[in-house]
Amino acid sequence: MTMPVPPVQRSLxxxxxxxxxxxxxxxxNLAADLPEPMPPHLHPGTREPVGPDDLAPLFPQALIAQEVTAERYVEIPQTIREIYAMWRPSPLVRAExxxxxxxxxARIYYKYEGVSPAGSHKPNTAIAQAYYNAIEGTTTLTTETGAGQWGASLSLAGALLGLDVEVWQVRASYDSKPYRRLQMQVYGGICHSSPSDLTEAGRAILASDPDTTGSLGMAISEAVEAAAKNPKAHYSLGSVLNHVLLHQSVIGQEALVQFxxxxxxxxxxxxxxxxxxxxxxGLTFxxxxxxxxxxxSTRLVACEPAACPSLTQGEYRYDHGDVAGLTPLMKMxxxxxxFVPPAIHAGGLRYHGMAPMVSHAVNLGLMEAxxxxxxxxxxxxVxxxxAEGIIPAPESTHAVAAAIAHARAATTDEVIVLGLSGNGVLDLPAYDEYV
Amino acid sequence: MTMPVPPVQRSLxxxxxxxxxxxxxxxxNLAADLPEPMPPHLHPGTREPVGPDDLAPLFPQALIAQEVTAERYVEIPQTIREIYAMWRPSPLVRAExxxxxxxxxARIYYKYEGVSPAGSHKPNTAIAQAYYNAIEGTTTLTTETGAGQWGASLSLAGALLGLDVEVWQVRASYDSKPYRRLQMQVYGGICHSSPSDLTEAGRAILASDPDTTGSLGMAISEAVEAAAKNPKAHYSLGSVLNHVLLHQSVIGQEALVQFxxxxxxxxxxxxxxxxxxxxxxGLTFxxxxxxxxxxxSTRLVACEPAACPSLTQGEYRYDHGDVAGLTPLMKMxxxxxxFVPPAIHAGGLRYHGMAPMVSHAVNLGLMEAxxxxxxxxxxxxVxxxxAEGIIPAPESTHAVAAAIAHARAATTDEVIVLGLSGNGVLDLPAYDEYV
Structure with missing residues (x-):
């Protein structure tokens, strides 16, 4: 009985x-300043370094180029900067x-990405990925999402730039966080619970483990498969890859100036x-x-959940980004x-691997974890x-905890910067057991 | 098994x-500029104008004085301005x-109050009310809430200024919007479903109608009764009263300058x-x-829900603010x-009356509805x-609808300002039927 929203003219x-x-x-782009070059991504079949042609079914040429560029600075197109300006620069706030x-x-500052319309840092790359796809003729983007922040952000980007967006959401989050699905739908996105019966990868997982809670690795397999089968569709990843980290550098670029x-x-x-x-x-590079x-000599500390400790407990080796082994091999x-992590509250941190460039930096001793x-x-x-009014995203609370512990132990007026990657209003059930 | 949050030093x-x-x-304060004075609030027993002594069981002296002041400008204390500065000035944005x-x-601007930590305009008065109560020795504030925005905002104010906060939430919202209760709890507030068995007013309503969905009028009766029975407690109202409208004037004061x-x-x-x-x-005065x-000659248009049309269908007369008749009589x-409004999605608009000062302005032909x-x-x-990325609060969508209809019909480059009172991320279930 509801009237449809009239179609509107989008423009790139x-x-x-x-x-x-x-x-x-x-x-x-940190790659320009690293003392040792990044190990290349490898083709999952040949184990040779992947080339642009290998990635073309999944990504537009502009993003493939950004994945391997050695340029220190990459210009941001005006259309993207205008959209960034809807909420950027995000504030750097003294937490007095x-x-x-x-x-x-100690003096504590937080860089707050929750001011974006989707409530997290994710739109910084969602907007960029949607833009480069749209100008190369992609009409549909597929992706996975954990807690839902990424799916909502890509749906937002699709609404602003005129792309259809299809999201596979990890079942544990899909079931426990219906608000995120509604957020995607308000933006016009379509959201499936993963594993689903819509893909071969999903059906295979369901056949062997019908009660699985899902994982980001499984959802990635589904979204990659769906993109590969549709010539007008591409796949979009919300983290891990070099070009994603590149787009997120706006956080730290702003913070440098604000600081x-x-x-x-x-x-x-x-x-x-x-x-x-x-x-x-994005904040630290x-x-x-x-x-x-x-x-x-700023110390840079990665704060990961003890329940999914890829940096502090994982091996540094080549592995796939997804369960089905469809993605390139990445050294990380x-x-x-x-690995299926427990259904911890910070759904956005439930991933078996770590971005290759972060892994490389930690391996070189440039960052801690x-x-x-x-x-x-x-x-x-809590x-x-x-104290500050903002309810942090469950993911962000890991950085908040490390910063508070550090500040409590501080005996001098040292200066701490804390990445507040998003707000937790759509993740309040995660706080339920605590309060 | 969770460890309590350590008590912290709050300071006024x-x-x-x-x-x-x-x-x-x-x-x-609009009262200073009105062509005819406001009709006074009346004592519910004597029907004589209420004096400060009548209101002292409910409100601190500073707020009682603000309720009847004729001063055009009231200075904002530094402690409140510092808290306002956490999110104010809120942006006035061109909706290109x-x-x-x-x-x-037409050119459309929106004044966006969703940037506050609670996601709406409500903290503008919650902070002020908590402050004046705290400096006069109140230790507990009681209140009602509909959709939950007000209860969350007062809980936030209690956290920042060191007051206990107890909230009676309209049952229809309490049952359908658990996230809001969690938001109050993260801020340290206590939330009851209303009508409750904790007050005489609540018990009487439950005895006659056990399945009632509740109303703001009922919840006000409960919160007023609880405050009146506790000598260290005061009552706090999120709208309607003159001093509440006064505090919200920061919205329009900023908008005048920004415009x-x-x-x-x-x-x-x-x-x-x-x-x-x-x-x-707050925006228009x-x-x-x-x-x-x-x-x-700026036209000022109040946009109310057709399901709860106090300005367009109600009578202009003296009435109580609550169901039990505990509040003063106000001309509105x-x-x-x-009147128990249907369980419309914009829970914050489910109130039988309208602020006396707004009613007076409409009655004098100074505003439209x-x-x-x-x-x-x-x-x-949607x-x-x-188009703009922000999901409006269900309440705000009423103003958005009127502005969009006006803009669609516009044939000249007239300038429209739209009050976006909050974001809708915690009210996404209200969008469910629509998307």
């Missing part, structure tokens, strides 16, 4: 709006109420939560580049592609909410 | 942070993507959604004051205190989300 043309200079004009509550001499306006020198330490690694890399080029810290227990994470999230 | 003292000049220093989608020659930076002259028309009236008044003092547009059908409201909300 910029509006022509003046974008503030505080919105970055370029993405930053939290400092007062903790009684710490210099309020503090002298570089931060002493930066904490970011780590699932696939894109939020962590521009500071790591500063360490490598200018000799600053991994718990093994068949810590594992955070779930209870500690939620306690920190403390943060009651 | 300002941090001493420099607050940007873009955060208003004073609230604006929506304009392009509609193909309208002047991007357009010459005054807006042609402003649309705001109207439940109790505080969001509408500063513009109405400009009309009255400076001769501008009312559907009658015993329109009733919006629910289906039209949600269609407009259109807005797909």
């Amino acid at each position: 043309e910029p509006l022509g709006t003046a974008v503030p200079s505080t919105v970055p004009s370029h993405w930053y 109420r939290l400092e007062r509550a903790l009684g710490t001499p 210099a306006e309020v503090e002298s020198g570089a931060p002493d330490v930066i904490f970011g939560c780590a699932g696939g690694g894109s939020n962590l890399a 521009p500071f790591l580049g500063q360490n490598l080029r200018e000799g600053t 810290h991994t718990l093994g592609k068949d 810590v594992a955070v227990e779930q209870t500690d994470a939620f306690r920190a999230g 403390e943060f909410a009651r | 003292e300002p941090l001493g942070t420099a607050v940007p000049s873009t955060v208003p220093s004073h609230w604006y 993507r929506l304009e392009r989608a509609l193909g309208t020659p 002047a930076e991007v357009e010459s002259g005054a807006p042609d028309v402003i649309f705001g959604c109207a439940g109790g009236g505080s969001n509408l008044a 500063p513009f109405l004051g400009q009309n009255l003092r400076e001769g501008t 547009h009312t559907l009658g205190k015993d 329109v009733a919006v059908e629910q289906t039209d409201a949600f269609r407009a909300g 259109e807005f989300a797909r």
